[in-house]
Amino acid sequence: MEKYTFSPDNSDSDTNDSEDSLEDPVCNPNRPVKVTFEEITSAAYRIRTGIVNTPCIRSHLSSLTGMDIYLKKDFLQHTGSFKERGARYAMLMLSQEQRQRGVVAASLGNHAQAVCYHGYLLGIPVTVVMPIIAPIMKIQKCREYNANVIMEGKNMDEAKRIAVALSKEKRLTYINGYDNPQIIAGQGTIGLEILEQVEDIDAVVVPTGGGGLLAGIAVAIKTLNPNIKIIGVESERCASYAKAMENEKPVLTAIEGTLADGLAVPMIGYNAWETSKNLIDKMVTVREEWIAVAILRFIENEKCVVEGAGACGLAAILAGQLDEFKGKRVVLILSGGNIDTTILGRCLERGLAADGRLVKCKVTVSDRPGGISELCKLIGSIGVSIKDVIHERAWVASDVFSVEVKVVCETRDYLHSIELRDLLFSRYKKVKFDNFPLKSGVSSSTD
Numbered sequence: 185m186e187k188y189t190f191s192p193d194n195s196d197s198d199t200n201d202s203e204d205s206l207e208d209p210v211c212n213p214n215r216p217v218k219v220t221f222e223e224i225t226s227a228a229y230r231i232r233t234g235i236v237n238t239p240c241i242r243s244h245l246s247s248l249t250g251m252d253i254y255l256k257k258d259f260l261q262h263t264g265s266f267k268e269r270g271a272r273y274a275m276l277m278l279s280q281e282q283r284q285r286g287v288v289a290a291s292l293g294n295h296a297q298a299v300c301y302h303g304y305l306l307g308i309p310v311t312v313v314m315p316i317i318a319p320i321m322k323i324q325k326c327r328e329y330n331a332n333v334i335m336e337g338k339n340m341d342e343a344k345r346i347a348v349a350l351s352k353e354k355r356l357t358y359i360n361g362y363d364n365p366q367i368i369a370g371q372g373t374i375g376l377e378i379l380e381q382v383e384d385i386d387a388v389v390v391p392t393g394g395g396g397l398l399a400g401i402a403v404a405i406k407t408l409n410p411n412i413k414i415i416g417v418e419s420e421r422c423a424s425y426a427k428a429m430e431n432e433k434p435v436l437t438a439i440e441g442t443l444a445d446g447l448a449v450p451m452i453g454y455n456a457w458e459t460s461k462n463l464i465d466k467m468v469t470v471r472e473e474w475i476a477v478a479i480l481r482f483i484e485n486e487k488c489v490v491e492g493a494g495a496c497g498l499a500a501i502l503a504g505q506l507d508e509f510k511g512k513r514v515v516l517i518l519s520g521g522n523i524d525t526t527i528l529g530r531c532l533e534r535g536l537a538a539d540g541r542l543v544k545c546k547v548t549v550s551d552r553p554g555g556i557s558e559l560c561k562l563i564g565s566i567g568v569s570i571k572d573v574i575h576e577r578a579w580v581a582s583d584v585f586s587v588e589v590k591v592v593c594e595t596r597d598y599l600h601s602i603e604l605r606d607l608l609f610s611r612y613k614k615v616k617f618d619n620f621p622l623k624s625g626v627s628s629s630t631d
Contacts, residue, residue: 208348213434216458219365221407224372224400227273229390233369234272234302236261240381240515244485249501252513254382258374259521263297263325265446266397266519267361270370270409271298274359275306277366283308290314290347292340292519293322294334294446295361300329307313311356313347315339319445319524339439341450342615362394363453368568372400378515379408386512387413388499389521392425392467395456401517402463413465415498415506418470419444424452443475443492443531446520453587468506473538474499479528480535482518484566491523492531537619540598544590545605548614551587559589562611568604569594588614 201304210217238260243253258266275287286309289299296312303310311332314323317339326333336351337343344360374397378388388405390398400440418425421442428434434452442448458623478495481502482488497516500506506514524530536542549555556575563570572592595601601620608615 199483204249206357207526208360208363210365211360211454213454216454217365217371219399219403219455219459221403223369224376224404227269227369228373228376231269231272231373234305235268235373237377240378243516245481245498248481248485249286250510251291251501251506252511253501254385254513254515255372255516256378256381256515257488259488259490259518261298263294263301264520264522265294265298266371266374266517267294267298268302269373270361270364270367270396270400271295271359272302273370274364274366275299275302275308278308278357282357285309285354286356287359288313288347288351288354289359289361290337290340290343291361292318292445292448293326294522296333297322297325297329297332297522299359300326300331303331304329308626311347311350313337313343313350315343317441317445319522319527321524322522325522332394339450340448341436351569360453360523362396362449363455364396365455368396368400368453368459370400370454371397372404375404375407376515379405380595382513382515384513385409385412385515387415387465387506387509387516388413388515389417389500389506391447391493391496392416392418392452392519393422393444393493394449395425395428395460396517398425398464398516399453399456399460402460406463413509414463415497415500416464417500418447418467418469419475419492419496420471422448422450423469424449426469428457428461443472443527444496446491446493446522447496468500470496470499470503470505472503473534474503476531476535477502477538478532478535479523480539483532486508488518489521489523489528490518491520494520496519536594540620541595541603542592543595543604543620544592544618545602545608546614546616546618547589547591547612548586549589549612551585555587556589559591559612562603562607563591563593566600566603566607567596568600574603 238258240256243255246253261268288311290313313334315337398416419442419590422439424437427437436451475492478499482490574590576588
């Protein structure tokens with residue numbers, strides 16, 4: 185693993201020349217490129233033998249949501265995300281000299297893996313700059329494809345600047361993960377496949393980060409069927425496209441840590457904006473707890489692991505933000521499945537808590553023999569599973585013969601949690617539930 189830092193010649197400065205020198209040459213804010221339908225069909229032809237034509241099948245979640253939902257499972261690509269489409273097309277379009285020199289990219293993970301994998305297949309040297317917050321699993325995968333991995337930068341904006349500086353210093357071709365016109369065209373091939381696989385579509389819901397996937401799919405689908413609604417969805421903690429819509433242009437947006445790390449892009453691409461701005465019917469921002477619940481639903485109902493970015497479409501539906509499509513046919517893009525196992529565990533617990541199925545309470549019980557045992561038996565009597573028990577004596581000031589017991593419980597659903605709460609209140613004087621979810625904030629749970 186190599187470490188890279190700016191040299192004095194390419195460090196930040198207040199001069200416009202220095203700033204311009206670190207801009208992506210194919211993403212010019214003054215001359216944005218609008219990707220055409222013809223470019224997308226060309227991409228589809230060129231990449232057809234190198235990527236998977238992923239299935240788009242009806243979801244078991246249809247009955248749960250009241251919509252006819254189809255899932256485009258692009259996490260079934262070799263590297264686990266849709267990014268392979270654009271990466272392969274961009275690399276196939278390189279000149280022989282560019283192939284020999286190599287390419288450089290900046291990415292939190294999925295774009296990096298895609299470029300590394302197809303660079304490995306095509307014999308093209310690859311360097312990737314990944315922020316220090318990039319998931320460990322994605323870093324390791326890039327190394328497995330013999331890429332030069334540079335861990336540098338606090339976020340994607342810093343990583344991108346380092347990658348662009350490297351491209352100029354070492355004469356490498358920089359491949360922007362969401363705003364390179366060829367990347368956008370490659371991602372648009374998903375739209376062509378969807379229209380071949382599903383009939384009578386009312387809406388397509390697209391996870392949105394830098395805007396490349398949204399732009400490509402919008403062009404492909406709106407060209408062939410302008411009546412289909414294109415819905416973008418992003419986390420409220422990285423709502424860069426929504427900010428662009430407010431300002432009518434891409435603007436730098438503050439981003440926070442999010443379960444949808446693949447969407448954490450501080451500013452959407454100029455080319456992506458120019459291509460998509462007149463084709464989007466609605467942009468939805470979703471809360472983090474709904475993303476966690478959506479990940480949980482996919483595992484329980486579809487038996488598939490989807491990362492936060494890929495779960496955003498379902499999150500918007502579960503949160504009631506797309507209720508206008510009740511009874512209609514909706515396609516969700518499951519864009520990626522690369523999620524760290526440690527993060528997955530946290531997502532599932534957060535999803536259970538948001539769903540009203542993991543609750544934490546404090547109960548003051550008698551400290552005499554059998555007091556805690558009685559509490560556990562009472563909880564178990566209604567079929568509630570106890571996940572953890574902690575008792576404290578020193579901080580119960582009112583009664584030296586009492587002990588405060590903290591209990592984490594897993595229930596079947598929200599109504600089961602209500603039953604537990606009512607039972608404890610009926611038997612004990614001091615009961616407190618932490619963050620007990622309101623019914624209005626909980627979707628229907630699984631049977």
